[in-house]
Structure formats: C-alpha cells, structure tokens
Amino acid sequence: MKRLFVLFLIAILSPSYADSPTEFDDAKVIAKESIYHDKHQTFYCGCDFQxxxxxxxxxELESCGYKPRSAGNLNRAERLEWEHVVPASNFGKARQCWQNGGRENCQSTDPVFNVMESNLHNLVPEIxxxxxxxSNYNYGIVQxxxxxxxxxxxxxxxxxxxxPDDSVKGAVARIYFYMHDRYDMRMSPQQQRLLMVWAEKYPPSAWEIERDKRIAKVMGHNNAFVTGERKWTLNHKNSKDGVVAELKEPKQVKTKLAANEPKAITNTPKIVLASASTGAIIGNSNSKIYHLPVGCPSYDKVSPQNRVEFGSESEAESAGYRIAKNCK
Known part of the structure; x- marks a missing residue:
C-alpha cells in the first residue's frame, strides 16, 4: 500500500516522473547505474573509486592524495557513501514525522520525505x-x-x-538553490549571499552539465539553476515545484504494479503535503532558546522585540542558541 501511495504521489507531482526513485536505497542504485556508471570520482575531492x-x-585514497583525519577513520574513509548536499535533516526536521521519531520514522511513514530524500539532484558519491x-553543517568559509x-x-x-574545494563550490550552490526553490525551504540571508558568490564565480563544469542531463532523463526535470533557466537572487521567491499543498486521491487509481500488489487504491484518506519548511526557526535573543515551526508549543509566543529568525538549527546553534526543552 505504501508503494502505491508513493507512486500516486509521484504521478501527481509530475507526469514525467515514472522512473523517479521513491526510496533512498533505490536512488543509490539508480545513481550507480544511470548517473555515475562511467564517472567513478567522488564529489568533494575527485578521488577514484570502484x-x-x-x-x-x-x-582509492592514493588516487587523490587523501589522508584520513585520524587513523581510526581509515575504514570509513575507504568506503563510498552517498552524500546529501542539502542534508536530510534540513528538510526532515520541519516535518512532523521527524518530530515523532527522526529520520527512520520519516522513511517509514512519510512519502513526501522519501521523495525529497531520494532526489538524485541532491545526491553525490563521497568518501x-x-x-x-x-554532518549537517552549513557551508561557509573556514579559516x-x-x-x-x-x-x-x-x-x-x-x-x-x-x-569544500573551489572546484565544487558552484555546484554546491546550485544544488542548494534547486532544493530550496523546489521544496519551498527557507535559507538565511547570510547563506544566500555566500552561495550566490560561489555560483557566480564558479559556473557549471562540463560534468555538472552532463550529470544534470542524465538525472533529468530519470526524474523528468533539470536543475534550472544549472541550465541557466533560473537565477537565484537575494530573498528569492521559491517556485515550489515539488510542493503540493493538499492532495486527495481519487476513488480508484490504476497503474502498473507487481503481481503481488493490489491493482487499485480505494477510499484512501487525503494526504497533506506541506512545504519542507513551514516557517523560520524562531530564537529568543533574551533566553538564547530557539523554537521549531513544528513540535514547539512556544513557537508563536516569543515577544516581537526578542524574535530572531534562523534558516536552520545549525545556524541557530552556531549563534549560541539551544532548542526549547518543550519541543517534541
């Protein structure tokens, strides 16, 4: 039933999404077979891998001169993993499923989260x-x-x-623009300004353009910030192309299914597909406590004179704030 649910969601979001992955494990396989089948280099450092x-x-760490930060990290350094350029927590923490059980709960219960987590435009092979x-740290300048x-x-x-290295700063920026634009996510002005500089200074490479074309063949759409169809400006107005405010399934939906799956969905409750971020994170400059838009009872109770907005939890914590204890 869950698979049917997700297939219907994808069909509504875009009629050309027939082959789009709907779960993270599937996305990794598709990335291997359809995107990186002949490009065996990691994103941040260009290390060869098999x-x-x-x-x-x-x-192959010696191919790029990579040295693990500590000897105890050697095994993980030699292991290929799939990195979310925009961390899963950035779009997950604003969803109710995350408040009720974190990433694992979202993967089990929230088809919208699964679509975002499986988005190939946001996935890269990495050490x-x-x-x-x-981790889920913001990008910035590290001295x-x-x-x-x-x-x-x-x-x-x-x-x-x-x-990251200069060679991928532009790509990082354009992936951030795409994810925030598509899923109506908030980004702090400070982060916007930095990424706008990176996007301008480092235009798309030949591989970034080719990667985008390959992903578009699978997902049915390009990253418009790579193709040049869109350009991010400060306080950009998001297109919300990947957001459906409210969706009701019809009484009967037919699609191609495996033999052991039911052939129709009937009388399914409506799904509320909220934006990936229902509001800014609000901090109290007096108490140095911040509140999430979902799961924090005092979110709307911070006095206007003490209100400080943040684009992410990591930004709030970097500024010395901690999450309110009554947040669920």
Whole structure:
C-alpha cells in the first residue's frame, strides 16, 4: 500500500516522473547505474573509486592524495557513501514525522520525505569519512588548513561549518538553490549571499552539465539553476515545484504494479503535503532558546522585540542558541 501511495504521489507531482526513485536505497542504485556508471570520482575531492555490491564502493585514497583525519577513520574513509548536499535533516526536521521519531520514522511513514530524500539532484558519491565529518553543517568559509591531505575540504567542528574545494563550490550552490526553490525551504540571508558568490564565480563544469542531463532523463526535470533557466537572487521567491499543498486521491487509481500488489487504491484518506519548511526557526535573543515551526508549543509566543529568525538549527546553534526543552 505504501508503494502505491508513493507512486500516486509521484504521478501527481509530475507526469514525467515514472522512473523517479521513491526510496533512498533505490536512488543509490539508480545513481550507480544511470548517473555515475562511467564517472567513478567522488564529489568533494575527485578521488577514484570502484563500485562494489548493490550501490556501495571502495575509494582509492592514493588516487587523490587523501589522508584520513585520524587513523581510526581509515575504514570509513575507504568506503563510498552517498552524500546529501542539502542534508536530510534540513528538510526532515520541519516535518512532523521527524518530530515523532527522526529520520527512520520519516522513511517509514512519510512519502513526501522519501521523495525529497531520494532526489538524485541532491545526491553525490563521497568518501565516507567526509560524509560523516561534514554532518549537517552549513557551508561557509573556514579559516584553517585542510585535515585530509591533498583533499582541500575543511571542517570547523566547533563552528559547525564546512568549506569544500573551489572546484565544487558552484555546484554546491546550485544544488542548494534547486532544493530550496523546489521544496519551498527557507535559507538565511547570510547563506544566500555566500552561495550566490560561489555560483557566480564558479559556473557549471562540463560534468555538472552532463550529470544534470542524465538525472533529468530519470526524474523528468533539470536543475534550472544549472541550465541557466533560473537565477537565484537575494530573498528569492521559491517556485515550489515539488510542493503540493493538499492532495486527495481519487476513488480508484490504476497503474502498473507487481503481481503481488493490489491493482487499485480505494477510499484512501487525503494526504497533506506541506512545504519542507513551514516557517523560520524562531530564537529568543533574551533566553538564547530557539523554537521549531513544528513540535514547539512556544513557537508563536516569543515577544516581537526578542524574535530572531534562523534558516536552520545549525545556524541557530552556531549563534549560541539551544532548542526549547518543550519541543517534541
């Protein structure tokens, strides 16, 4: 039933989405077979790798001069992982499923989250250690040397900020623009300004353009910030192309299904497909406490003179704020 539900959702969002992945595991396999089948290089550092198993791989660290940040991280450094350039927590934490059980609960109960998590435009192959070290940190300028040998990737763990090499800064910016525009996500003015500079200074490479074309063949649409059809400006008005405010399924929907699946959906309750972010994160400048738009009872109770808006939890925490204890 869940698979039928998601298939119907995809069909409504775009009639050309027939082959789009609806679960993260499927997205990784499609990325391997249809996007990166002949491009075995990691995103941040350009390290060579070889696919192994269903969607995994082994990194050839010597190919790019990569050195693990610590000897204990060697195994993960040699492991290929799939990185969400815009972290899953950024679009997950504003959804009720995340408040009720985190990422695992969203994967089990929320078809909208699964669509966003499986979006191929936001997925790149990466060194496992870098995927872990980057975590869900914002991108920014890091005033320190790189910790990974010849790989110019910097992480400020205390400031929760990561800075990639110049070669991918433009691609990072255009993926951020795409995800925020498509799913109506908020981005802080500071982050917008930085990414706008990166996008302007580092135009799409030949591979970024080719990657976009391959993904479009699967998902039915390009990243318009790669093709040049759209350009991000400060306080950009999002298209919300991937958002459906409210959806009711018809009494009977027919589609091609496996033999062991039912052939129709009947009397299914409506799904409310909210924006990936229902509002800004609100901080109280007096108490240094922040509130999420979902799951925090005091979200609307902060005095106007003390209100501070943040685009993400990491931004709020970097500013010295902590989440309210009554948030669920």
């Amino acid at each position: 696919f192994t198993g269903k969607s995994g791989g082994r990194i 496992g250690e870098l995927n872990g070290d980057r 320190k040397d790189a910790d990974y040998g010849a790989c110019n990737f910097k992480v400020d763990f205390k400031g929760r900020t990561a800075e």
